[in-house]
Amino acid sequence: MSEPRYFLAYCDKLFTPSESFIPRGYSAFSKLKPLYIGHEVKGPIPEGAEVVQLGPLHGPAGESAFKQLGSISTKLEETLKAYNPVALHASFGKSGAYALPLAKKLELPMAVTYYGGDATKTTNTKDSFIRVYNRRRAKLWKDADLILPCSNFIRDELAAKGAPEDKMVVHHNTADPARFEPGEKKDLLVFAGRWTEKKGIDTLIAALARLGEELEGWTVRLIGDGDLKEDLVKELQAAGVNAELPGWVEADDMPGHWAEARIAVVPSKRAKSGDAEGLPLVCIEAMLSGCALAATRHAGITECVKDGVTGYLVDEGDEAALADRLARMLTDKDRTKQMGEEGRNFALSDFNLQKQSKTLEAYLIDLAKKADLL
Template sequence: MTPPPLVAVFRSGLLAGSETFVRTQGDTLPTWRSVFVGFERIESPLARDTDVILYRSAGGRARVRAAKLFARSGTLRRYLTSARPDVLHAHFGFDGAVVRSAARRANIPLIVTLHGADATADAQAGGWRGPLYRRRLRRLFADAAVVIAVSQAIAERALSLGAPAEKTVVHYIGIPSESVGAAPEVSIRSGVLFVGRLTEKKGLDDLIAAYAGLPPELRERQPLTVIGDGPKDLDYRALAQQATVDVNFLGAQPPSEVIAAMRACAVFCAPSKTAANGDTEGLPIVVLEAAREGAPIVATRHSGIPEAVVDGQTGVLVDEGDVEALRRALESMLTDRARAETMARAGRAWVISEFNTAKQSEKLERLYVRARERRA
């Protein structure tokens, strides 16, 4: 009996706790098998003993740096030649650029998914890094069988960087929706919730400023909670103190706690914006997850967010960086509970229908077949 086809899912480090989507995609394929391959292990709840780690021995860290610097890995090429996966799927452009040579020499069709910074800030980096990365992207695009963008906005960036239109497709990262229970009604929810890495592009500074502008009695009833950590953690805590508002900074939390917070909040806010270095989102998975859990959404018209949130129907969108518009949207959603309930129900139905893993995984497998046929 012929075994199901095999995709090798590559991420140089397996696997950061914030990259659940990499694992979910590989785990939910309906007919293909998946194996996760990386250069080094990252200790996190997502790490698995079954991951194929190519550089485990002494000196492995130096070999990882060399592979990334020179964009080639003989160890990966030998693994691909031996394992013979039907497709190699690399997440993020910089990892795709690193594995391109190995895939080509092993004659394994390569797919790369672009997520955000890898098509924006990294390509605009100053000094020698930006030009070198753009050259590597052009070679990657030339060799790849398929270039996946997680949103239309990222697809447009990919095209501007030289990705061939006939190879470039938009494919959304799905979220599990098959066994979700009923969502709590908005009337019993409370508080404003932010979930994400504490970096500039996430826009938490705008949210804190907007929240500070809400009436004091509304803030007292609707506290602001922040889940996540990152390089700007101390800056945002100081900003909240300067604005004299109480913000519950919870740090990073396990997925179960994040989902519980999404199911309890009166508004989920995603105030993303373009960072000074050009870094942008792709399509934040937390927006889809919050909508699935029945949370009313307030977000910005940033990158792929408008592809997931239909303004005025499944949530409220404002221009990125517009603190006053964000304040008005928050106040409206927190005080007009009937409107919030209507949008939350519509948003939940939309996300479960269009962004569920079953639908998106079937689409991804069709892209794998397309890549495999290119080799044939």
């Protein structure tokens, strides 16, 4: 078997802890291997990963000229050409806009993946000459060879703003079934996410306050931190809801939490800024772990949660309906267990990291072949 060929994996902020899904998305590649490129390394570099930080390779005007003007220094061009890459894959629309001139300079086919806010936030969808992404957005969509929205919802959001539908292929978020498996289940309800408007943690806490004695015997674990936390914890305390508050949990530690939970709650909603989910990874992680989901009809959540089968769906911000569905799940444990089992089977079939990773590799190989680079 011949040695794998490089492709450029561009993300301006590399290895951000909350974005571990990016390197994992390449985990089943066998014919291609990523050369990670970007300007900041925000977290631990995965074992075996090859990284080129672009900052030292820019010309006299530095990173600003690269991002604002698309200036590619000779040193940068020669350094990357030495790897003989066959394609460029950018994670997030903003990184795609930064990477577009580089792909042109190196004559590489380019794919860009959209994950959520990069397609929905007002700051990203409005017209603006000042912001690089907004200024290059139309050109990015015109010149990119492939656009990969992470859900049908994100595809529709992009199409409504003018992205060419014939270039878009939905590539769902996924999780690794080797990491997320059911464990010994406890009477445990888990939320995991940032305590921000988009994550809907305020809706969940209002729903928990309505449940009262129905929570007796159950443990409520609310994972994460964020701007809303201080005030919402006070609301929890005022309502007499006892909850575990472990704060931020590393991605590598999340399998243990999902493994023992019976119920996962994903109450996301569109924020006032327009920010919306793509397809929350916690849904897939929880489903693979055998959790039943109580979630909202928001973004790509409806693509992975089957109402009444793998969990329950309620409208965004509907605390009364969420409390009602949670009450059903708390009291009918056999039904909740069955939902968790159905959810795991669905996730194994349709949201399996290894399958999706191989599909992504096939997309990039196809682009490289069409460009006569393979």
